[in-house]
Amino acid sequence: MSGRGPRAAWIAGLLTTSVAAGVLTGTQAHAVVGDEAKDGAYRFTAKLDLGGGKRSCTGTLVESQWVLTAASCFADNPEQGFRITGGAPKTKTTVTVGRTDLSTQTGTTVDAVELVPRGDRDLVMVKLAKPVAGITPATLAMSAPRQGEELRVTGYGRTKDEWAPERLHTAAFGVGAVSGPTFDLAGKSADASLCKGDIGGPAFREADGKAELVGVNSASWQGGCWGTDQAETRKGASSTRVDDISGWVQETLARTLLPRADWGNAVHLASGYFTGGGVTADSKRRMDLFVVWKDGSASLFQGAEHNDPAFPFSAEYKLEGAGSYWKDARAVTGGKFTESGSEGLTVRWASGKLSTYTHVDEKGFHDEKTLAERGSWWEHARLITAGRYTANALRDDLLVLWDNGSTSLYSDTGANGIKKETQLTNADDGWKNAVQIAAGEFTGKKTADLLIRWNDGQTQIFPGVDTAGYHGRIQLTAEKSHWTNASQLAVGSFTKSNGRLNDILVRWNTTDLSYYPGADANGLHGEVQLVG
Structure with missing residues (x-):
């Protein structure tokens, strides 16, 4: 992370430049600058649409009736923080799960009916109106991210040359510094970056064909993303840990x-x-x-x-x-x-x-x-x-x-x-x-x-x-x-x-x-x- 100035200033920059990453006009949907995911891959990744296209985020199915994403996705003004009020979403929110290609009819689209924010970090559990069938949820990691560890990230946000991509994108990222409830991410390839619409998406380990959710993405410099100032070349990102709050997640989803x-x-x-x-x-x-x-x-x-x-x-x-x-x-x-x-x-x-x-x-x-x-x-x-x-x-x-x-x-x-x-x-x-x-x-x-x-x-x-x-x-x-x-x-x-x-x-x-x-x-x- 050298060459970026004081860490506190860098984090502030991350929040102000990308927490509102899903705020758009019109009906555009927005993804990780990386490779297109193969059909049927990472089906636990969810696309959240707030207000009929006014805002878009990414999430993770962690149980058939619950999605985990960033609380800032639902904040009135994400630049002022991620704390939100629990209960029904303020605006109509639909969640699509299991649809690698958004132009198809695979997977399931269902309304979100309740928000359960964590409070002390940028996380919220989103309850769906009904369970999603036929899609295996991601499991929560039981161990903390390790510096130098490779994780995979998926998202429905913009890419370097698409404002509204139709497919889920994915890229490999390496774990940087781990500090309290957050950790840094850096792309393993030159183009890898998190863009608008990727907020709330999963950072996960892959082992034996299973996904183990390590973090929920919350901020990025967005270097190389469509619509970003060309002078911005930084591509680092920040993710919120989930391994140490598995009890809260279990207690929340167990209600249904x-x-x-x-x-x-x-x-x-x-x-x-x-x-x-x-x-x-x-x-x-x-x-x-x-x-x-x-x-x-x-x-x-x-x-x-x-x-x-x-x-x-x-x-x-x-x-x-x-x-x-x-x-x-x-x-x-x-x-x-x-x-x-x-x-x-x-x-x-x-x-x-x-x-x-x-x-x-x-x-x-x-x-x-x-x-x-x-x-x-x-x-x-x-x-x-x-x-x-x-x-x-x-x-x-x-x-x-x-x-x-x-x-x-x-x-x-x-x-x-x-x-x-x-x-x-x-x-x-x-x-x-x-x-x-x-x-x-x-x-x-x-x-x-x-x-x-x-x-x-x-x-x-x-x-x-x-x-x-x-x-x-x-x-x-x-x-x-x-x-x-x-x-x-x-x-x-x-x-x-x-x-x-x-x-x-x-x-x-x-x-x-x-x-x-x-x-x-x-x-x-x-x-x-x-x-x-």
């Missing part, structure tokens, strides 16, 4: 995440640390939730890292569509089934087949192992749950309730098959009244507890279940309680407290969704309403 789903159609719930590359219970983030829907589709809700108890999840990943093989799932549980530390799912299918996916994440299901073939006695397994019922801390055990009312414990169960069965109870009509079961850690015993919801509304904890059987029971809810309306439940760590598996998430038959944080031997301690 769960209410979008029709929870009355959820037929199976399973918790686990599925995403994050084998995250263990001492992680700072909350557990994920796997859901199978009535139409055969399957979703994975990623656990959030922020502290707001009302929003335990930060993203939904659609793993399978309607009509998939998941319509044949009859019992599902999450757990550790290998010694790698990753977590997966064990499933009892309608055919009697029992299988384990040793790992599940946002990309799908990995390494399926068949534990029992079609037509096996496992077609009589009515309810299953995985938990640490023996001293083996590396793999979970499987507790099974059969349709004749008997229960069994399978220890040392995993990708290599079922090793050992211990019958805990014989056929018992009383156990046929169990509606849901789940493993948890409510009492601090050496082995996992078993949570059972009975069909009369009672909910009980069986503490410290092991190969010797059951050792008493603890009453959580009484007979004929409102828990008769609990259609599905999952036990996990949804509060980002201590990783202990003692939060009970319930899907009610009214389509509401809630959870009870920190349940223990003393009972339930409040309810957090998520949907309803």
Whole structure:
């Protein structure tokens, strides 16, 4: 950055010369001086149009109903700062996502209905009137930009020879000085520059075909851009960091995440640390939730890292569509089934087949192992749950309730098959009244507890279940309680407290969704309403 004079003066120059970069007359749209993006590339890049062409900016789809961009895009006078008032946009704003070529009809155009500004930096979350389907959002970086690191930038602004380009443009930039919430950018090629209309656009890492959003572009000298004074040769730019405010982003977008789903159609719930590359219970983030829907589709809700108890999840990943093989799932549980530390799912299918996916994440299901073939006695397994019922801390055990009312414990169960069965109870009509079961850690015993919801509304904890059987029971809810309306439940760590598996998430038959944080031997301690 040498030769530019005092840094404070340079930053002021950036703001006054380009924060109003999207302010235009007429209906012109405006892009990064660089190469035209290939058809279908960087579809998470969004074009924002304010006031029917009076102002244009670029943004990034970070969740199917939210775009992240620069707050100064919406400021009355961007030269006076980026602080804006949250709520509905003052002028009609439309957002186009997934359209590399603006002259085509690909992608989606939708109205913006709410602004949630960050306040302490040039960032705003833009809520869309409806979710955008079929476009993978960019993920937020978890590490800060590094000086000398190469990032890619995309934008719909002007180029060196186009006032209103029809295509998304892209160029590589190198990271310069990193100072607090901002960092400098310099083009890797002679022509690379950010121009009017590129404000709010993404600066991102590319790895394994995925985009990791590092910053949101906020200012540029605009050297080489159409309409800039030819005497201006400086092409440096400034971007606002997002890696250190991921919690705020997650908390904002999570507000619309769960209410979008029709929870009355959820037929199976399973918790686990599925995403994050084998995250263990001492992680700072909350557990994920796997859901199978009535139409055969399957979703994975990623656990959030922020502290707001009302929003335990930060993203939904659609793993399978309607009509998939998941319509044949009859019992599902999450757990550790290998010694790698990753977590997966064990499933009892309608055919009697029992299988384990040793790992599940946002990309799908990995390494399926068949534990029992079609037509096996496992077609009589009515309810299953995985938990640490023996001293083996590396793999979970499987507790099974059969349709004749008997229960069994399978220890040392995993990708290599079922090793050992211990019958805990014989056929018992009383156990046929169990509606849901789940493993948890409510009492601090050496082995996992078993949570059972009975069909009369009672909910009980069986503490410290092991190969010797059951050792008493603890009453959580009484007979004929409102828990008769609990259609599905999952036990996990949804509060980002201590990783202990003692939060009970319930899907009610009214389509509401809630959870009870920190349940223990003393009972339930409040309810957090998520949907309803």
